[in-house]
Amino acid sequence: MSAVQTSIAVTVNGRSVALAAPSTLAALVDTLKLPSLKGVAAAVNDEVVPRAAWESHALGENDRVLVIKATQGG
Numbered sequence: 058m059s060a061v062q063t064s065i066a067v068t069v070n071g072r073s074v075a076l077a078a079p080s081t082l083a084a085l086v087d088t089l090k091l092p093s094l095k096g097v098a099a100a101v102n103d104e105v106v107p108r109a110a111w112e113s114h115a116l117g118e119n120d121r122v123l124v125i126k127a128t129q130g131g
Contacts, residue, residue, distance in 0.1 A: 067120045076116065083111040086124060096127035 065078045069085065076085060082099055091097060099106050100123045106114050116122070 062118075065116060065118045065120075067116055067118075067122055069122045070124060080116050081112060082106055082114040082116060082122070085116060085122060086111065089124060091126070097124065098127070099124050
């Protein structure tokens with residue numbers, strides 16, 4: 058009988074983060090407590106994930122996630 062995995066470790070913007078398993082990209086972004094999702098983009102293992110797919114995009118052990126927020130300026 059195999060053990061059920063209760064958490065996974067992912068790297069978010071270079072920092073190790075433990076998440077409950079199973080977890081999605083949307084759940085991860087929610088834990089980041091960003092003031093707004095306007096202008097936010099995310100990539101998992103160097104592949105951009107469209108916002109419409111965040112709810113269904115499952116994260117796995119040792120995934121590398123990059124979350125960026127576009128800013129204006131000059």
